[in-house]
Amino acid sequence: MTRTIGVALLGLGNVGGGVVKLLEDNAAAIAARLGARFEVRAIAVREVDKAKRVVDVDRRLLTSDVDAAVRRDDIDIVCELIGGTTLARHAMLAAIAAGKHVVTANKALLAEHGAEVFGAAERAGVDVYYEAAVCGGVPVIRVLREGLASDRVESLHGIVNGTSNYILTEMARTRRPFADILRDAQALGYAEADPTLDISGGDAAHKLAILVNLCFSTTIDVAAIPTEGIDIVEPIDLDYADKWDYVIKPLVIARAHGDPATGPIEARVHPALIPASWLLADVGGAKNALYVQSYALGPSLYYGAGAGMLPTAMSVVSDMIEIGRNIFARVAGAPRPTRPRPVQPRAAMALGELRTRYYLRFGVHDQPGVLGRLMTILGAHHISIAQVVQDGRATGDEPVWVVVVTHEALESDVRAALSEIDTLDVVRQPARLIRISGEVSPA
Numbered sequence: 237m238t239r240t241i242g243v244a245l246l247g248l249g250n251v252g253g254g255v256v257k258l259l260e261d262n263a264a265a266i267a268a269r270l271g272a273r274f275e276v277r278a279i280a281v282r283e284v285d286k287a288k289r290v291v292d293v294d295r296r297l298l299t300s301d302v303d304a305a306v307r308r309d310d311i312d313i314v315c316e317l318i319g320g321t322t323l324a325r326h327a328m329l330a331a332i333a334a335g336k337h338v339v340t341a342n343k344a345l346l347a348e349h350g351a352e353v354f355g356a357a358e359r360a361g362v363d364v365y366y367e368a369a370v371c372g373g374v375p376v377i378r379v380l381r382e383g384l385a386s387d388r389v390e391s392l393h394g395i396v397n398g399t400s401n402y403i404l405t406e407m408a409r410t411r412r413p414f415a416d417i418l419r420d421a422q423a424l425g426y427a428e429a430d431p432t433l434d435i436s437g438g439d440a441a442h443k444l445a446i447l448v449n450l451c452f453s454t455t456i457d458v459a460a461i462p463t464e465g466i467d468i469v470e471p472i473d474l475d476y477a478d479k480w481d482y483v484i485k486p487l488v489i490a491r492a493h494g495d496p497a498t499g500p501i502e503a504r505v506h507p508a509l510i511p512a513s514w515l516l517a518d519v520g521g522a523k524n525a526l527y528v529q530s531y532a533l534g535p536s537l538y539y540g541a542g543a544g545m546l547p548t549a550m551s552v553v554s555d556m557i558e559i560g561r562n563i564f565a566r567v568a569g570a571p572r573p574t575r576p577r578p579v580q581p582r583a584a585m586a587l588g589e590l591r592t593r594y595y596l597r598f599g600v601h602d603q604p605g606v607l608g609r610l611m612t613i614l615g616a617h618h619i620s621i622a623q624v625v626q627d628g629r630a631t632g633d634e635p636v637w638v639v640v641v642t643h644e645a646l647e648s649d650v651r652a653a654l655s656e657i658d659t660l661d662v663v664r665q666p667a668r669l670i671r672i673s674g675e676v677s678p679a
C-alpha cells in the first residue's frame with residue numbers, strides 16, 4: 237500500500253494554487269521519488285465562498301479556520317502560503333506547537349521572526365523549510381545549505397526582486413520614466429497593486445537577511461540593513477551608464493570582512509551600476525540570480541524564475557518531499573537545523589565605512605567655473621575621479637549635468653562632500669548617488 241503524507245495548505249492564492257496543480261500534474265513522479273504520495277486534507281483561505289480560484293479544488297477541503305486546519309491529527313506538513321507577518325506567524329507557531337512540520341514561502345516572516353520560529357521548531361522537534369522564500373523557484377537555499385556546506389562564502393551579489401529587475405530592465409530598453417513602467421508592470425501582473433515593498437528594496441532586504449544568516453551564520457536586523465529603492469534611477473542615469481558600459485541592476489550585496497568567522501558583515505540593498513560584461517548584467521526582465529563568491533568553489537551563479545505560480549510551488553513541493561524523506565528516515569526534526577544557529581553575533585559594518593566606486597550626477601547652473609568648484613570639494617574629501625563629463629548647455633529650466641565616476645572612496649567622505657556641494661549656490665538639484673559594484677574592472 238502506498239504511504240500517504242497529510243498536508244494542510246494555508247492559502248490558496250498564486251503559490252497555494254500552484255502547489256495543488258503541481259501535486260496533481262507531477263503526482264506519479266513525486267510518488268516515485270518519495271515512495272509516498274501527498275494528500276491535501278485541508279485548505280485554509282480567507283473567503284471560503286470566493287467565486288473564482290486559481291485552481292479547482294474539492295470545496296469540502298476549504299475552511300476559514302486556520303487553527304483547526306493546523307491542529308488536525310491527520311496532518312503531517314503545514315504549508316504556510318498566506319503571507320504577511322501577523323496571521324502567518326500565529327499559524328506557523330500553532331502548527332509547530334501541534335508537532336507539524338512546516339514549509340513556508342514567507343520571507344518577511346522569516347526575516348523578522350526567524351529566531352522565534354526556528355527556536356520553537358527546534359524545541360518541538362519539527363522541520364521548517366523555506367526554499368521558496370528567496371529567489372522563488374531557484375534553489376539557492378538548498379545550494380547554500382547543502383551544496384556549499386563544506387565551503388565558505390566570502391561575498392554574494394543577488395538580483396532577488398523580480399519586480400524591480402523588470403522595471404529597471406524596461407527603463408533601460410525604452411528609456412521611459414520609472415512611473416510609466418511601473419504602471420505597465422502592474423497591468424501585466426509583474427508588480428502588486430501596492431508595489432511599495434518591492435520598489436523600496438524592503439522585500440529584497442528580507443531576502444538578504446535570510447541569505448546573510450545562511451552564508452555567515454549570524455542574524456542581522458532587517459531594519460538596520462541600508463536599503464535604497466529603484467525609484468532613485470532616472471532614464472538619464474541609464475544613458476550615462478550605457479555610455480560607460482555599465483547597466484543598472486537592483487542588487488543585494490553581502491560580504492564578510494576581517495576574520496572569516498567573527499569579522500563584521502557588510503549588507504546593503506540598492507540599485508547599482510555594474511559592468512555590462514559581468515554575468516549579472518544579463519539577468520533581465522523579472523528573472524532572479526545569485527552570484528556567490530566562495531573560498532573553495534570560487535564564483536558561481538544561480539539563475540531562474542524568482543516568482544510565479546509554478547516556479548514558486550516547485551520549491552514548496554520540493555521542500556515537502558525533503559520533509560517526507562526525513563519522516564521516512566526518522567530524522568525529521570532531529571537536531572540538524574535547516575538554519576544555522578548564530579555561532580556568535582557579528583557586527584554589521586556601517587555604511588559610512590564602505591569603500592566602493594560611485595556614480596555621481598550633479599544638476600548645476602550653466603556657469604563658468606562650476607566644474608572646478610565641484611572637483612575641488614571632491615578632492616578635499618579624498619575622492620579621486622576616474623571619469624567626468626559636463627553635458628551641453630542649459631536650455632530653459634533644465635540644469636546642466638555634471639556626471640562623475642569615482643575611484644574607490646569611503647562612503648562617509650562621499651556623503652560629506654555631497655552635503656557640502658548641495659549647499660552651493662550653483663547647484664540646482666541635490667546630487668544623485670548610485671554605487672558601482674561588480675567583479676569586472678571598468679575599461
Ligand SMILES: NC(=O)c1ccc[n+]([C@@H]2O[C@H](COP(=O)([O-])OP(=O)(O)OC[C@H]3O[C@@H](n4cnc5c(N)ncnc54)[C@H](OP(=O)(O)O)[C@@H]3O)[C@@H](O)[C@H]2O)c1
Pocket residue numbers: 246247248249250251252280281282283284286300302316317318319320323341342343368369372542543544545548
Ligand atoms: N506569488 C509569488 O510568486 C511568490 C513568490 C515567492 C514567495 N511568495 C510568498 O508566498 C506567500 C503567498 O503568496 P501568494 O502570491 O500566493 O499570495 P496570494 O495570491 O495573495 O494568496 C494568499 C492566500 O492566503 C489566503 N488568506 C489571506 N488571509 C487569510 C486569512 N485571514 N485566513 C485564511 N487565509 C487567508 C487568501 O485567501 P483567499 O483566496 O480566500 O483570499 C489566499 O488564498 C507570501 O508569503 C509571498 O511572499 C510568493
